[in-house]
Amino acid sequence: MPKRSIFQAAAFIFIGALLLSSCNPTATQAPDNIQTTPSETPDSEVATQDNQPLSDEDDPTEEPAPTPPGPTPTPIVETRLPPEQWQAWPVVPELTGLETAIYQQGLSLGNDPGRFSKVGDCQAISEVLMGIYDKPGRYVFTDVDAHLQETVDHFAGSFDRDGQGVRGGFNAAAVISPIWADPEVCQPGENPIECENRTHNPSFVIISLEVWWEGRTVERYEDYMRQIVDYYIDEGVVPILSTKADNVEGDHRINLATARLAYEYHLPLWNFWRAVQSLPNHGIDPNRDGFHISYQAWTVRSYTALQALDAVWREVRDQAAAAEEPVSSPGSSVAFADLTLSPAPDSQPIVPENESLVFSLEQRVGDSSRSAGIFGFDLVSNTLHQIHESGFRLEDSDSTGAKLLVSQGGHLYISDPAGDDRLVTDQLALTGRKSSAFWMPDDERLVVLTGDGANRTLWLVDPRADTWQTIVEGEIAGMIKPASDTTFYWYQGQCTPDSACEDNTLWHTQSGVSEPFAEQARVAFSRTGDAYAWTEMTEGTSLILYTRNAEQTLQDYLYLPGNRGVDLAWSPFGNRLVLLTVTRSEYSGRSSDARVFLVDAAAMTHLEYYAFPGLNPAVTWSADAGELMLTSTLAVEDGYQIHFRRLNLTSGIFTDLDEVFEIGSEDFVTIDQLFWIYP
Amino acid sequence: MKTKKQPLILLLSILLLSVLAACAGGGDAPAQTVELYHEALVAKDQDRLINFSCADWESTALLELDSFVSVETELVGVSCETVSEEDGQARVQCEGVITATYDGEARDFPLSNRTFLVVQEGGDWRLCGYE
Numbered sequence: 047m048p049k050r051s052i053f054q055a056a057a058f059i060f061i062g063a064l065l066l067s068s069c070n071p072t073a074t075q076a077p078d079n080i081q082t083t084p085s086e087t088p089d090s091e092v093a094t095q096d097n098q099p100l101s102d103e104d105d106p107t108e109e110p111a112p113t114p115p116g117p118t119p120t121p122i123v124e125t126r127l128p129p130e131q132w133q134a135w136p137v138v139p140e141l142t143g144l145e146t147a148i149y150q151q152g153l154s155l156g157n158d159p160g161r162f163s164k165v166g167d168c169q170a171i172s173e174v175l176m177g178i179y180d181k182p183g184r185y186v187f188t189d190v191d192a193h194l195q196e197t198v199d200h201f202a203g204s205f206d207r208d209g210q211g212v213r214g215g216f217n218a219a220a221v222i223s224p225i226w227a228d229p230e231v232c233q234p235g236e237n238p239i240e241c242e243n244r245t246h247n248p249s250f251v252i253i254s255l256e257v258w259w260e261g262r263t264v265e266r267y268e269d270y271m272r273q274i275v276d277y278y279i280d281e282g283v284v285p286i287l288s289t290k291a292d293n294v295e296g297d298h299r300i301n302l303a304t305a306r307l308a309y310e311y312h313l314p315l316w317n318f319w320r321a322v323q324s325l326p327n328h329g330i331d332p333n334r335d336g337f338h339i340s341y342q343a344w345t346v347r348s349y350t351a352l353q354a355l356d357a358v359w360r361e362v363r364d365q366a367a368a369a370e371e372p373v374s375s376p377g378s379s380v381a382f383a384d385l386t387l388s389p390a391p392d393s394q395p396i397v398p399e400n401e402s403l404v405f406s407l408e409q410r411v412g413d414s415s416r417s418a419g420i421f422g423f424d425l426v427s428n429t430l431h432q433i434h435e436s437g438f439r440l441e442d443s444d445s446t447g448a449k450l451l452v453s454q455g456g457h458l459y460i461s462d463p464a465g466d467d468r469l470v471t472d473q474l475a476l477t478g479r480k481s482s483a484f485w486m487p488d489d490e491r492l493v494v495l496t497g498d499g500a501n502r503t504l505w506l507v508d509p510r511a512d513t514w515q516t517i518v519e520g521e522i523a524g525m526i527k528p529a530s531d532t533t534f535y536w537y538q539g540q541c542t543p544d545s546a547c548e549d550n551t552l553w554h555t556q557s558g559v560s561e562p563f564a565e566q567a568r569v570a571f572s573r574t575g576d577a578y579a580w581t582e583m584t585e586g587t588s589l590i591l592y593t594r595n596a597e598q599t600l601q602d603y604l605y606l607p608g609n610r611g612v613d614l615a616w617s618p619f620g621n622r623l624v625l626l627t628v629t630r631s632e633y634s635g636r637s638s639d640a641r642v643f644l645v646d647a648a649a650m651t652h653l654e655y656y657a658f659p660g661l662n663p664a665v666t667w668s669a670d671a672g673e674l675m676l677t678s679t680l681a682v683e684d685g686y687q688i689h690f691r692r693l694n695l696t697s698g699i700f701t702d703l704d705e706v707f708e709i710g711s712e713d714f715v716t717i718d719q720l721f722w723i724y725p
Numbered sequence: 726m727k728t729k730k731q732p733l734i735l736l737l738s739i740l741l742l743s744v745l746a747a748c749a750g751g752g753d754a755p756a757q758t759v760e761l762y763h764e765a766l767v768a769k770d771q772d773r774l775i776n777f778s779c780a781d782w783e784s785t786a787l788l789e790l791d792s793f794v795s796v797e798t799e800l801v802g803v804s805c806e807t808v809s810e811e812d813g814q815a816r817v818q819c820e821g822v823i824t825a826t827y828d829g830e831a832r833d834f835p836l837s838n839r840t841f842l843v844v845q846e847g848g849d850w851r852l853c854g855y856e
Contacts, residue, residue, distance in 0.1 A: 168828065214827045214828055215825065215827030215828070216795070217792065219789075219791035220791075220793075220795070225792065257795050266791060270788075
C-alpha cells in the first residue's frame with residue numbers, strides 16, 4: 047500500500063535523476079501521451095523532422111527522440127550532519143536545493159505560492175502554531191528579525207487556520223485515512239491531507255507529527271510518513287518536517303526516523319526539539335502527560351516555525367529568481383531605478399469584462415536590460431494593475447486576454463490576468479525576437495520554441511493533455527504567430543550565446559515538410575495567414591511596403607515616406623495595414639517623429655495621420671479595427687516616460703492617456719509587448 | 726447414576742451446539758462480520774481486525790486502526806444488516822457510530838454513511854472495503 051515515490055529511490059543515487067523525474071510534469075504525469083517523434087504521429091499534420099534545412103550532420107534516424115523540455119537535473123550533495131546526529135541539526139532548516147525544484151513543480155501545477163498548510167495534531171492548531179501571525183498587534187519583531195514580517199505578509203491567511211490537516215488526536219495514520227476526513231468539507235474518498243491540499247492549494251506544508259503510542263513500531267510511523275511526504279512531493283508542495291519536543295518513547299526514535307526521512311529525501315527539517323531544550327522541562331508541560339508542550343514553548347514553537355518557513359520560502363524564491371532573471375550584460379550588476387506609476391498599481395486582477403491594455407515593460411541601463419514587469423490598465427475604470435513583478439515579460443495573449451503567456455528567463459507560464467501561473471517549460475528559447483511562444487488560433491494549444499543554439503525545437507503543445515509534438519528542430523531563431531494548424535513559419539538562423547540572432551530566411555513547415563519561404567528578416571502576417579507584408583529601404587528618403595499572398599502568386603507594393611519602417615501591423619480583419627515610419631538622420635542618428643500610415647491592402651492606397659514623437663514607436667490595433675494604440679517613450683526632465691495615444695481612425699482624433707495614467711523611470715523604459723484586450 | 730447420565734448430557738450438548746451452529750450459519754453472518762470488525766477496531770485489537778478483513782483490505786484496516794490509536798474509542802449503538810448478498814459478496818449497512826475522544830473532546834464517526842462490502846474468503850465472511 048505505501049506508495050514509493052520515484053524521488054525516494056532516486057535520492058539514493060543521484061538527485062539529479064530525482065529532480066528530472068519528479069519535477070518534470072511530462073515525466074511524472076503523462077509520459078505516455080507525449081508525442082516526441084514523427085513516427086509516433088504518422089497522421090499528424092505537423093510532426094516532422096524531414097526536409098529541415100538545419101545542420102547537415104543531423105540525421106534524424108540516428109538522433110535520440112527529442113524529449114519535452116523539463117527542469118535540468120542538478121546533483122544534490124547532503125552537507126548536513128548524519129541523521130543520527132539530528133540533535134545537533136540547527137533549528138532553522140539547512141536547505142538542499144531540492145525545495146526549489148519541488149516548489150517550481152508546484153507552481154506549474156497551479157499551487158498558490160502565497161499559501162502554506164499545516165499537518166499535525168493538537169500541537170499544530172493555530173493557537174499553538176503560528177496563529178498569532180495572522181493577528182497584527184499580537185506579536186512584535188525586533189530589528190534582528192524584522193525581515194520575518196515580509197514572510198508574515200506573504201503568507202497572510204495561512205497562519206490562523208488549522209485546515210483539514212490539523213486536529214487533536216491526529217497522527218501519521220489518521221491524516222492519510224479517509225475515515226478522518228471531514229465529510230462536510232471533503233469529497234468522498236479523500237483523506238485529510240488530500241482534502242486540505244485541494245481546498246487550500248498550498249506551496250509549502252509544515253508536518254508536525256507524532257504522538258507516540260504503545261505497541262506500534264517506528265517502522266509503521268515511518269511508513270505512513272513516507273506516504274505523506276511522497277504525496278506532497280508529487281503535488282509540488284514543499285514538505286517541512288519537524289522534530290517533536292517530547293520523548294515519550296524513551297529513546298527519541300521518532301525524531302531519529304524523521305531526521306532520516308529528511309536526510310533521505312533531502313527535505314528541510316525544523317528542529318523544534320532543539321529549540322526548546324533551553325526551556326524549563328525542555329518545553330514539556332510538567333502537569334500533563336509528558337507529550338504536551340508548555341505554554342512557554344508555544345511562543346518558541348510559533349517563532350521557530352516561522353523562521354523555518356521564512357528560510358525555505360526565501361531560498362526557493364531567491365533561487366528561482368536567480369535562475370530566471372535574464373542576464374543582458376554578463377558580469378554586470380546594474381541597479382535599476384524604480385518605476386513611477388500613476389495611479390498606483392494594485393495586485394487585483396483586471397476585470398475581464400472591461401476593455402484593457404495588458405503590457406510588459408523593459409528597462410535599460412547601458413548595455414543591461416531587464417523585464418520590468420507586466421501590467422494591466424483598465425480603460426473603463428482607469429485603474430492600473432500589476433500582474434507580474436519585474437523579471438516577467440509577456441509572450442502572447444489569447445484572443446480574449448483571459449490567458450496570457452508570460453516568461454521569466456527560460457520559464458514559460460500560462461498566466462491569467464490575476465497573475466496565477468502554470469509552468470509550461472523552463473527551457474524556453476531566448477531569441478532576439480519578441481516572442482518564443484504563441485497561442486494557436488484555437489486559444490487552447492501553443493507553439494513553443496525551446497533549447498538553444500543549433501538545438502532548438504519548435505513544439506506544438508497541448509497544455510491540457512500535456513502533450514508535446516515536434517514541429518521542427520534545428521537552428522531556429524524565432525517564429526511567427528500561427529494563423530492555422532497546417533502551416534508554421536519560423537526563422538532559420540544562428541544565435542550567439544547572448545541570444546542575438548541572425549535570422550534572414552523565413553521557412554515554413556506544412557504537413558511535415560519544411561521549405562524556405564522568403565528572404566525577409568521581418569514580415570508581418572495577416573491574422574488569417576493568407577497574406578504578409580514587409581518593408582524595404584531605398585536609397586533615398588522613402589521605403590517600399592510590399593504585400594504578398596501566402597501562395598506567393600500575387601505581390602503589390604507602395605512607396606511611403608521615411609527611411610525606416612519601425613512597426614507594421616495588419617488589422618484584425620486583414621484588409622488594412624498600419625505602418626509606422628521614421629526618417630533617421632545618418633549624421634546625428636536621431637529619428638524623426640513616427641509617421642502613421644493606414645494602408646488599404648487591396649487597393650494599396652494610404653491615409654496618413656499625425657506623426658507622434660518618442661523613441662521605440664509601436665502600434666496595436668483595437669479588436670474592432672476602429673482604433674490604434676500608439677506608444678512611444680519620451681525623454682522627460684527626470685528620465686523617461688511612456689506615452690500612450692489612442693487614435694480613432696474614423697475621426698483622426700488622438701486621445702492622450704497621460705491624464706489617466708503615467709509610467710516613467712529614471713532609466714530608459716519602453717513597452718516590450720502590448721495587447722489590447724477587448725471583451 | 727452419575728456415570729449413566731454423562732453420555733446423555735454429552736449428546737444433548739452436541740445437539741444444542743449443532744442447532745446453534747445451524748442458526749448461526751443461517752443468520753446475518755456478513756453483518757456480524759462488520760460488527761465484529763468494528764469491535765476489533767475500537768478495541769485496537771490488530772489480530773482480530775485482520776481476522777475480519779479480506780487480504781486486500783488488511784493494510785487499510787491497519788491504517789484505520791493506527792489512525793485511532795491516539796484517541797479513546799467506543800462503539801455506540803452499532804447494528805448492522807445485510808442489504809444484498811450474491812455469489813459470496815454482500816453489502817452491509819449499519820447504524821451507530823464510533824465515538825473517538827481526545828483530550829475530552831469527542832467526535833463521532835457515523836457508520837451509516839457508508840455501505841460495507843463483505844466477501845467470503847476461505848469460507849469466512851470478511852470485510853473488504855466500503856463505498
